[in-house]
Amino acid sequence: MACLGHNVTLIDPETNDCRDSEKRLSGTAASLGILMGRIYKRSKGRAWELRKRSIELWPHWIKNLNSAKNPVFVNTPLVQFPKSEKEANTMNDLAKERYSLGLEMIKPNSNEWLNKFWPNEKYGYLISHKDGFIDPLRLQICFREKLLGKDIKTIHEKVLSIERGTSLSSNKWHIHLENGKKIKQDVIVICAALASEKLIKPLGYSIPLEPILGQAIKLKLWLSDNDLLNWPSVINYQGINLIKSFNNEILLGATLEKGIYPNRDCLNEMQNFHENAPEWLKQAKIDSKWFGIRARPLERPAPILDVLENGLIISTGHYRNGILLAPASAEWVGKQIT
Numbered sequence: 001m002a003c004l005g006h007n008v009t010l011i012d013p014e015t016n017d018c019r020d021s022e023k024r025l026s027g028t029a030a031s032l033g034i035l036m037g038r039i040y041k042r043s044k045g046r047a048w049e050l051r052k053r054s055i056e057l058w059p060h061w062i063k064n065l066n067s068a069k070n071p072v073f074v075n076t077p078l079v080q081f082p083k084s085e086k087e088a089n090t091m092n093d094l095a096k097e098r099y100s101l102g103l104e105m106i107k108p109n110s111n112e113w114l115n116k117f118w119p120n121e122k123y124g125y126l127i128s129h130k131d132g133f134i135d136p137l138r139l140q141i142c143f144r145e146k147l148l149g150k151d152i153k154t155i156h157e158k159v160l161s162i163e164r165g166t167s168l169s170s171n172k173w174h175i176h177l178e179n180g181k182k183i184k185q186d187v188i189v190i191c192a193a194l195a196s197e198k199l200i201k202p203l204g205y206s207i208p209l210e211p212i213l214g215q216a217i218k219l220k221l222w223l224s225d226n227d228l229l230n231w232p233s234v235i236n237y238q239g240i241n242l243i244k245s246f247n248n249e250i251l252l253g254a255t256l257e258k259g260i261y262p263n264r265d266c267l268n269e270m271q272n273f274h275e276n277a278p279e280w281l282k283q284a285k286i287d288s289k290w291f292g293i294r295a296r297p298l299e300r301p302a303p304i305l306d307v308l309e310n311g312l313i314i315s316t317g318h319y320r321n322g323i324l325l326a327p328a329s330a331e332w333v334g335k336q337i338t
Helices: 046-065 085-097 112-117 136-148 193-203 264-271 326-337
Strands: 009-011 024-026 078-080 103-106 125-128 153-155 159-164 173-177 182-185 188-190 209-220 234-237 240-244 249-258 285-297 304-309 312-316
Touching: 046 136, 046 326, 085 103, 085 125, 159 193, 188 193, 193 209, 193 285, 193 304, 193 312, 209 264, 249 264, 304 326, 312 326
Parallel strands: 009 153, 024 285, 078 234, 188 312
Antiparallel strands: 078 125, 103 125, 159 173, 173 182, 209 249, 209 285, 234 240, 240 249, 304 312
């Protein structure tokens, strides 16, 4: 918004920049940063169009955010295992359709290294050479660095309520903060996840959202550095993700549960990879764990991108694809304001 020439005020009471297993984290701080755009199964509709646009925009974003002090990049590739022959056939069709986007179907038993570590691999796998993950905490740091060069006002307060002002030409919206102060704005963009509904309800709008919890653990593997050299950046199986980290560490995570409290059984199921975990994964030592809350829209697809009325825009409820769809969502908001 600032690059488009707007005067921006960023209101965000939470400034978590680290993972804390004792807290419920939200948004970027709890994310694994997975970008599954090209490997998305549908080839039409708004969800695919948003992904396709973000795929086009992400390289430009990275170029603008990257710095020598805090380099940011997409770690590739992403490998997805099918659970059945039927799913493998679907993946094969998708690979043929999107070969130009970097998708390729690998036949069973064609990779000796992978067979060594993934003995259950019997249907082959789909590899997306350009999908992967981006470090979410480093990404947040890069954004903040860039904000320092812009004339952006930051307010670390909670918003209690929003009300319509009396002027039709400017300062139409009044924002009441927890510290008792009130600020006036021409345009408000609500990106408050589960708190969004509370903010817009007094204005006569209802957009139901439900909390979906994701758990993640950092695992220490009993493997040599050489064993990890040829690993893909992300392995995905039935919604569960393995992400290569550093020093023989692997991040394991999934967004699987409704509610705001983690379920131990869901964590065990995730760690067992739906009873398909290879022996090296079963023997891995848990180094740390955390969980985060996502906002999923009810009775409508994610994300919510709406102009509720003149000067009142909502961009939230991205569910599991907040980082992936950030560029396309931001571009959409910018167009509505302009």
